Amino acid sequence: MKLKPITSSNSRRDFIKKSGLAATGFYIVPRHVLGGPGFIPPSDKLLIAGIGVGGKGESDLLSFYETGKAEIAYLCDVDDRLAAASVKRFSKAKYYKDYRELYDNEAKNFDAVCVSTPDHNHAVQAMGAMQRGKHVYVQKPLTHDIYEARKLTEAAKEYRVVTQMGNQGASGDGVRRMKEWYEAGVIGDVNEVYVWTNRPVWPQGISWPEKTSVIPAELDWDLWLGTAPYKDYVDGLVPFNWRGWWEYGTGALGDMGCHLVEPAFNVLELKYPHEVECSVGSIYVDEFQRGYFPESCPPSSHVIMRFAGKKKSSSDIKLHWMDGGIKPMRPDELGSEETFGDGGNGTLIIGTKGKMMCGTYGLNPRLLPTSRTNEVIVSEKYPRVKDGMNGHYAQWVEAAIAGYKEKTLSSPFEIAGPLTETLLIANLAIRGYDIQKTRTNSNGKTQIYYPGRDIKMIWDAENLKVTNFEEANQFVKRDYREGYSL
Numbered sequence: 001m002k003l004k005p006i007t008s009s010n011s012r013r014d015f016i017k018k019s020g021l022a023a024t025g026f027y028i029v030p031r032h033v034l035g036g037p038g039f040i041p042p043s044d045k046l047l048i049a050g051i052g053v054g055g056k057g058e059s060d061l062l063s064f065y066e067t068g069k070a071e072i073a074y075l076c077d078v079d080d081r082l083a084a085a086s087v088k089r090f091s092k093a094k095y096y097k098d099y100r101e102l103y104d105n106e107a108k109n110f111d112a113v114c115v116s117t118p119d120h121n122h123a124v125q126a127m128g129a130m131q132r133g134k135h136v137y138v139q140k141p142l143t144h145d146i147y148e149a150r151k152l153t154e155a156a157k158e159y160r161v162v163t164q165m166g167n168q169g170a171s172g173d174g175v176r177r178m179k180e181w182y183e184a185g186v187i188g189d190v191n192e193v194y195v196w197t198n199r200p201v202w203p204q205g206i207s208w209p210e211k212t213s214v215i216p217a218e219l220d221w222d223l224w225l226g227t228a229p230y231k232d233y234v235d236g237l238v239p240f241n242w243r244g245w246w247e248y249g250t251g252a253l254g255d256m257g258c259h260l261v262e263p264a265f266n267v268l269e270l271k272y273p274h275e276v277e278c279s280v281g282s283i284y285v286d287e288f289q290r291g292y293f294p295e296s297c298p299p300s301s302h303v304i305m306r307f308a309g310k311k312k313s314s315s316d317i318k319l320h321w322m323d324g325g326i327k328p329m330r331p332d333e334l335g336s337e338e339t340f341g342d343g344g345n346g347t348l349i350i351g352t353k354g355k356m357m358c359g360t361y362g363l364n365p366r367l368l369p370t371s372r373t374n375e376v377i378v379s380e381k382y383p384r385v386k387d388g389m390n391g392h393y394a395q396w397v398e399a400a401i402a403g404y405k406e407k408t409l410s411s412p413f414e415i416a417g418p419l420t421e422t423l424l425i426a427n428l429a430i431r432g433y434d435i436q437k438t439r440t441n442s443n444g445k446t447q448i449y450y451p452g453r454d455i456k457m458i459w460d461a462e463n464l465k466v467t468n469f470e471e472a473n474q475f476v477k478r479d480y481r482e483g484y485s486l
Contacts, residue, residue: 046069047071049076049134050072050074053087055082055239061090069397074093077097078097079219079224081216081219098220103129107132113134113137114137120228123144123148130155130163137165137396140166140258140259140420141250145477145478146424146464147464155413161404162407162412164395169263169361169363170266172363174263174358174361176382180380180381181356181367185353191352195348196321196327197345200251203236204296204299205282208231219238231247243255246295247295250423250424252297256360258420258423259361261423262411263349264347270310272418272422272425273459274461275458276456276457276459277456278301278426279302280301281299281324282299292434297430300324300326302321303429305426306318334369335370341358342359342363345359421461433452435450435472437449451471464477
């Protein structure tokens with residue numbers, strides 16, 4: 001059963017302003033009387049509940065709080081160790097371990113939710129908030145599964161809530177400058193893009209540890225697993241190395257793709273790829289045999305996605321994703337001592353009349369040769385976000401206070417959803433690469449083969465399925481553990 005959303009007309013703030021409290025002698029005093037110019041009374045602040053409040057979650061909440069327009073009202077985390085700093089910093093916030101109890105008990109008492117948990121729990125936590133009419137900020141990648149990304153994108157529109165994904169580079173000046181160069185015709189038609197990262201910097205391409213460990217007293221392991229199947233606790237998974245396991249993370253693509261693919265996605269106005277193929281690196285378990293570890297993301301990969309061309313690209317746009325230290329060849333126009341991208345990561349966009357590149361988050365955009373960067377002058381067409389990347393947080397807070405569709409956002413789910421789907425389609429090819437089957441050869445012996453390794457998968461975006469390799473579709477949508485659903 002879907003819960004009726006709390007719209008802007010019956011929100012907590014509007015209730016305070018429109019209720020009959022004035023009849024009892026209570027009046028809302030103008031803010032300039034209370035605190036001078038710029039003073040924001042508590043009734044005009046966004047009340048935020050944080051889910052996953054350690055590490056990146058802590059820094060997200062601090063960034064919201066420092067806008068001066070938000071209060072951190074509730075904290076929720078399954079691990080008291082990780083939550084400790086936020087609990088100390090936001091000492092007035094009530095603390096929960098289970099987000100479902102937080103929603104059931106306190107939904108009337110906050111306006112918005114920040115989700116900064118592992119990937120596999122993003123969708124259920126964000127959907128539960130949106131169904132209750134709460135604005136949501138969700139860390140990248142938006143979801144773990146393609147299906148989840150599509151459903152969250154639809155839900156944001158259905159429930160009329162203000163949304164933002166945590167890819168702060170979307171609010172930076174760099175991507176706007178690159179878009180202005182492109183639309184001014186500086187690099188001509190674009191048909192090829194390269195994106196690369198030095199991730200993973202956590203274990204991948206390995207077998208699941210055989211040795212189980214004692215669950216730390218501060219950690220609710222069952223709640224941490226959330227939507228995923230139950231497994232015994234192992235050391236080293238929390239708080240970070242879960243990224244390399246398919247049941248919880250989305251590998252290097254999930255970690256860095258939203259930061260690195262976003263510039264090309266934005267500049268070229270991409271939507272969904274229609275074809276995807278890949279190759280992956282392997283780890284040798286000994287000198288004669290390669291490892292086969294389907295539970296774990298591979299140590300490196302090269303994925304090629306094709307998108308329908310738009311505007312200045314008359315034919316398909318081919319986007320290469322490379323991780324695990326794999327890089328494209330250095331452009332001839334780049335000096336021998338000049339940094340390619342930002343060293344470990346980068347985006348290179350190749351046009352018929354020139355090339356441009358940037359680092360992580362779209363930082364340091366440059367035309368090639370780099371001397372052109374200051375020589376080519378184009379007008380500033382797209383408004384900049386105040387404080388650039390750091391303004392990503394204030395942008396969402398202010399938009400949530402203003403209400404649905406009242407302000408422009410850099411990465412609302414209508415943009416972040418298709419971007420996330422694109423990255424997860426790439427992961428679909430990577431996971432399909434390791435699908436193992438058996439057949440009987442001409443000698444009557446059983447032979448292992450991998451049908452996903454030598455094909456180009458055709459993607460039907462409307463129906464969310466691979467049309468020419470059915471086995472890969474098992475990864476489009478997971479089955480959740482009992483107690484969790486969208």
